[in-house]
Amino acid sequence: MKKTWNPILLPLAFLPAAFLFMNIGTYSLWDDETMTSLIAQGVRLSGDTSAQLGDNIVAYREGIALRGLKDRFSPPLPTYLVALSMQIFGSGSFSARLPFILAGLLSFFLVIFWMSYDHLPWPFQAVLIIGILGNVSLLLYFRQARYYGLVILFFLALLYFYSHPKANLRWALGGAGCITGLFLTHPLAFVSVGGACLADSLIFGRKQYFKACLPLSYVFVPAGFVIGISLFIWNPYLTKHAEYQQHITIVDRLTLFVWNWRDATATEFFSPILMIAALVLGVIRRSALPFRLSLAIFIIITLASAITHQMVSVTSVADIRYIIPIIPLGIWLSGWFIWTVLGQIPWLAIAAAFLVFWTNIFNGFLINGVPFRSTPILFFGELLHPNPEPYAPTARWIQQHVHRGKSIWVLPDYMTYPLMFHAPEAVYAWQLDPKQRSEPQFSSLPDIHFKGLVMPDYIVAFGPVVQQVRQLCSQWAMQGVRYREEARLFTFWKDLYRPELFWRTFKPIENFDPNTEAIYIFQRQT
Numbered sequence: 001m002k003k004t005w006n007p008i009l010l011p012l013a014f015l016p017a018a019f020l021f022m023n024i025g026t027y028s029l030w031d032d033e034t035m036t037s038l039i040a041q042g043v044r045l046s047g048d049t050s051a052q053l054g055d056n057i058v059a060y061r062e063g064i065a066l067r068g069l070k071d072r073f074s075p076p077l078p079t080y081l082v083a084l085s086m087q088i089f090g091s092g093s094f095s096a097r098l099p100f101i102l103a104g105l106l107s108f109f110l111v112i113f114w115m116s117y118d119h120l121p122w123p124f125q126a127v128l129i130i131g132i133l134g135n136v137s138l139l140l141y142f143r144q145a146r147y148y149g150l151v152i153l154f155f156l157a158l159l160y161f162y163s164h165p166k167a168n169l170r171w172a173l174g175g176a177g178c179i180t181g182l183f184l185t186h187p188l189a190f191v192s193v194g195g196a197c198l199a200d201s202l203i204f205g206r207k208q209y210f211k212a213c214l215p216l217s218y219v220f221v222p223a224g225f226v227i228g229i230s231l232f233i234w235n236p237y238l239t240k241h242a243e244y245q246q247h248i249t250i251v252d253r254l255t256l257f258v259w260n261w262r263d264a265t266a267t268e269f270f271s272p273i274l275m276i277a278a279l280v281l282g283v284i285r286r287s288a289l290p291f292r293l294s295l296a297i298f299i300i301i302t303l304a305s306a307i308t309h310q311m312v313s314v315t316s317v318a319d320i321r322y323i324i325p326i327i328p329l330g331i332w333l334s335g336w337f338i339w340t341v342l343g344q345i346p347w348l349a350i351a352a353a354f355l356v357f358w359t360n361i362f363n364g365f366l367i368n369g370v371p372f373r374s375t376p377i378l379f380f381g382e383l384l385h386p387n388p389e390p391y392a393p394t395a396r397w398i399q400q401h402v403h404r405g406k407s408i409w410v411l412p413d414y415m416t417y418p419l420m421f422h423a424p425e426a427v428y429a430w431q432l433d434p435k436q437r438s439e440p441q442f443s444s445l446p447d448i449h450f451k452g453l454v455m456p457d458y459i460v461a462f463g464p465v466v467q468q469v470r471q472l473c474s475q476w477a478m479q480g481v482r483y484r485e486e487a488r489l490f491t492f493w494k495d496l497y498r499p500e501l502f503w504r505t506f507k508p509i510e511n512f513d514p515n516t517e518a519i520y521i522f523q524r525q526t
Contacts, residue, residue, distance in 0.1 A: 010424040016108045016132065019139050022383045025094035028391035030495045033145040034417040035060060037096040037188055039071045040082035049079055049234070053315060055405065057449060059431040061413075064240045070439050073236045077184035078147040091421075093145070094493055100149030104142030107153045108132065111328075114160055123346035124339045127353040134357030136379045137267050138327045140499035148324055148499070151189045154182040155325040162197055163363045172219040180223045184230055188322055192303040196296040196325075236309070245309045252312045257305040257382035259318035266500040267320060268375060270297065270330020271362040278337040285340065293333045297326045317502060331357075363418045378506035386507045389497055390462060391415075393489050394519055402426050407448050409456040415495075419460065429456040455481055459522040463493030465466075466520045473522065482525040487518040 020473065029037055039057045042050030044504040061077040065073035081099040089095035111132065115125045132138065139445045141148035146443060157176035161171060183190040225521040236242065265272055275294055282290035304322040334356055342349035356362055358376050398419065410416040419429050430451040436442050437450055447525040455476075461469045492509040512518070 001051055017105060019133070019380070019383065022106050023386050024097055024101060024143060025092060025337050026386045027093065027389050027497050028395065028418055028422055029093050029096060029145055030391070030498060031060075031414045033096065034421045035065075036078055036082055036147070037086070037091075037145050037416060038421055039074065040079050040086060041091065042071075043080060043083035044087055049074070049076060052344040053420075053424065055427045055446075056424065057431065057445065058417065058420070059449070060417065062436065063442070064244060067235075067239050069278050073239050074234065075147065075184050075186055076230065076234055077181065078150055081150075082145060096145035097143060099241055100144060100146070101144055103149035103153040104139075107149075107156050110153075110156055110160065117164075121343070121346075123349055124343065126346075126350050127338055128331065128335045130350065130353040131335050131357040134354070135268065135327060135331060135375045135502060136375045137269055137324075138331075139379070140501075140504075141321070141324055141327075143508050144499055146321075147186050148321060150185040151182065151253075151324060152328065154178050154185060155189070155193055157330060158182065158193065158197070161329075162200075169219065176220045176223040176403050177214070180218070182369055185228045187231075188304060188307060191307060191349075192300040192323070193325055195303045196299040199295060199299050199481055199525060200292055203295070204288055241309055244311075248309065248311055252310075253305055253336060255312045256308060256310060256318055259304065259312075260305055260320060260323055263318045263320045263500075263502065264301070264323060264326065265363055266370060268360060268363045269323070269327050271334055271356070273362045274334045274337050274356065275330075276331050281337060281340055287340075289336060290333060293329050293336075297329050297333075300326050300329075317500075327482070334362075375501070382506045387497065387505065388415070388491050390489075390491050390493050390519055391422060393491050394460060394462075394521075396421055397489065397521065398423040398426055398458075398460075399488060406458065407454075407456040408458040408460055410460045410462075411430045411469060412462060415460075415462050415505065416522065418495075426458075429454075441503065443491070455524060457524050458486075459483060459524070460519045463518075464516050466516060467524065469520070483522040484525055485520060485522040487521040488514070489521070490514060491519055493517055 027186050035058070038053065039049050041053055042048070042058070045053070048184060050069065051063075051066050051071050052069050057063075057069065058071070070080075078099070082096050084093045084099045086092075089098065111128070112125075115128065120128075138152070141152065142449075158175065161175040161178060165171070179190070179194075182193065261272070264270065275290075275297070278290035279294060280287070301323050308319060308322055310319045335353070338349050338352050338356060342352055359374050360370060360372065363370075395418075399410070402423075402425070404425040405427060407427045408419070409429045410419055413431070416428050416431065421424075427448055429448045432442060432445075432450050434450045434453060442449070448456070459469055459473075476483065492512050494509075496503065496505040496509065498504055
């Protein structure tokens with residue numbers, strides 16, 4: 001039997017922990033993260049996914065995810081894990097992100113175990129580890145207080161059980177647990193991954209699963225029961241999201257399909273160039289592996305594009321977070337190609353792995369016009385020297401100058417929620433339309449939550465929207481309601497530390513217009 005591990009891999013094995021934990025609490029939670037963390041605070045208070053936190057409510061997009069002032073859109077597992085983490089370690093960015101960092105570590109340990117279990121040659125293992133460490137998108141998704149890390153963990157675990165079928169109870173329990181966990185984390189990922197596994201089993205002769213598992217099928221009955229109960233409670237089609245999705249056309253779906261391929265390449269999820277090369281090599285070597293991996297990537301992108309609730313009219317990029325399971329598939333596909341071509345010369349295969357995974361030569365550099373760069377090196381530099389971000393100084397100013405119970409209107413509206421999490425003493429105003437006063441779930445809320453009914457004490461404007469705020473202040477002044485610019489925080493207004501690479505900068509934004517690209521705080525004059 002060939003040696004499957006080498007001491008030279010040990011430093012590589014410990015690097016993911018450093019990259020995942022380093023400065024994890026430095027950046028404030030951004031808006032999607034706070035959708036999980038604020039509702040997790042509701043779980044701590046009530047045991048349910050409540051959107052009412054004292055005098056505040058979490059009513060993103062005018063409460064589109066709410067039913068009975070409960071979040072009934074977001075799957076429950078990430079929220080409850082964050083609630084548990086914050087109960088143990090306190091409320092903060094670190095404790096909110098901790099469950100997903102641990103999911104990242106478990107994912108990496110699973111890959112290490114998997115490679116050793118399958119007796120892969122250690123240079124091939126080195127190629128794959130270099131691919132994992134070089135995929136900044138993968139590392140960034142594990143560092144977010146959102147469902148992303150759990151989706152990848154359950155996907156990898158399910159893929160392991162799928163590729164190692166055994167007709168025993170432990171195997172069945174593991175598969176059922178992965179299926180249940182994936183659904184409770186993100187149903188869209190559950191559908192796209194399930195579709196990929198089903199297509200692979202039908203096309204590539206994995207029908208033995210059904211025969212092997214038939215005697216153990218009763219194990220999956222409790223899993224179906226749990227999924228059914230979850231769907232009965234947390235169902236996006238029982239919220240206003242159902243109305244939102246009715247406006248998505250077939251053209252939108254086709255557009256998203258194209259955008260997903262484009263943006264997955266630009267964010268270095270995988271290389272379509274190496275996918276094509278691997279398919280050609282698969283024909284030459286008569287290997288089904290590149291076809292199976294490519295088919296899985298295609299189906300995941302196709303199904304995610306077909307059932308997403310994203311509207312192309314309000315954006316210019318795809319919500320590629322819905323297709324993150326293709327990241328490990330892309331790493332495996334590229335790694336297989338490198339090893340198959342250069343495996344006879346291990347040091348050359350390892351050098352090629354650094355070229356493929358640690359530069360964007362085979363991604364955005366050739367396809368999307370992105371300048372040549374080594375994204376991992378840029379990311380590691382940012383870990384050592386984090387960039388300024390807009391929420392921390394703004395939350396600090398609110399904590400120091402705004403008395404408890406005073407109201408704040410935040411623009412753009414999605415930037416309300418990071419401030420609500422990091423400076424919760426204030427009341428965050430005007431999240432709802434006045435017409436929503438007639439809805440039973442909102443009828444008893446104070447007027448400050450409805451636009452225009454009561455004027456807020458403060459206005460916080462991030463970036464160019466301040467021009468709109470200044471015009472409003474001029475109009476209100478003619479009606480006797482006066483606001484004065486109380487403070488200006490000279491930090492670039494945009495939260496450019498999101499996991500999507502097209503929304504991220506690895507260096508500070510310094511040369512910005514202080515009149516339109518900073519953070520502006522207005523106070524009502526009495």
